[in-house]
Amino acid sequence: MTAATTSPTTPAAAWAELCSGNVRFVEDRMLHPSQGIDRRAELSAEQHPFAVVFGCSDSRVAAEIIFDQGLGDLFVVRTAGHVLDTTVIGSIEYGVSVLGAPLVVVLAHDSCGAVAATVDAMTTGNVPPGFVQAVVDRVIPSIVGLTASGRPLDTFDAATLGHEHVLHTARQLHGYSVSLAKEVTEGRCAIVALEYTLADGRARVAQVIGDIGAGMGVVPPQD
Numbered sequence: 357m358t359a360a361t362t363s364p365t366t367p368a369a370a371w372a373e374l375c376s377g378n379v380r381f382v383e384d385r386m387l388h389p390s391q392g393i394d395r396r397a398e399l400s401a402e403q404h405p406f407a408v409v410f411g412c413s414d415s416r417v418a419a420e421i422i423f424d425q426g427l428g429d430l431f432v433v434r435t436a437g438h439v440l441d442t443t444v445i446g447s448i449e450y451g452v453s454v455l456g457a458p459l460v461v462v463l464a465h466d467s468c469g470a471v472a473a474t475v476d477a478m479t480t481g482n483v484p485p486g487f488v489q490a491v492v493d494r495v496i497p498s499i500v501g502l503t504a505s506g507r508p509l510d511t512f513d514a515a516t517l518g519h520e521h522v523l524h525t526a527r528q529l530h531g532y533s534v535s536l537a538k539e540v541t542e543g544r545c546a547i548v549a550l551e552y553t554l555a556d557g558r559a560r561v562a563q564v565i566g567d568i569g570a571g572m573g574v575v576p577p578q579d
């Protein structure tokens with residue numbers, strides 16, 4: 357496959373490109389774009405990725421593969437359980453403000469081990485070893501609200517817990533990053549929270565903050 361000739365420059369175009377790539381992946385029609393010698397050479401001096409993908413580190417959710425993209429297309433930031441901290445937010449801001457990416461994806465997936473470990477820690481008191489606890493500590497704020505009604509956390513299904521976590525992560529990112537929020541307000545960027553399903557490879561929209569076209573823009577919800 358030859359190098360991409362036109363890289364998306366708007367949130368809507370970037371979203372359309374990611375959607376197309378994920379459909380190709382789901383249907384086993386991948387083009388493996390931007391992975392040849394020409395593309396490598398073209399990128400040696402500079403990069404203009406069209407999306408920041410901030411996702412879970414899970415080995416089964418590799419961004420370039422599931423969106424059928426190549427070198428120079430995606431600025432990828434990954435942590436276990438897609439948990440945020442200051443260097444993660446700084447990395448995402450770099451992709452948007454410095455490199456000019458018009459879209460940020462927060463990529464969650466089903467059967468996330470970080471979410472499961474957090475539920476385990478909160479219901480049994482089992483504390484993960486070493487700095488793994490820091491990951492769990494950053495998932496807790498996403499799902500602790502579910503217990504407000506008094507219902508035990510371990511009675512919620514994994515899909516509900518994962519959904520809450522990705523929604524909270526997207527809102528948290530938008531809330532913490534002043535520069536990203538400004539880009540969203542001015543229409544230069546948008547944030548899309550996606551839930552990826554391991555079995556079928558499809559990434560589904562959980563939430564949109566900003567405008568990605570086709571009537572999918574929404575007002576950012578408040579915590």
Ligand SMILES: [Zn+2]
Nearest residue numbers: 412414468469
């Ligand atoms: Zn995960």
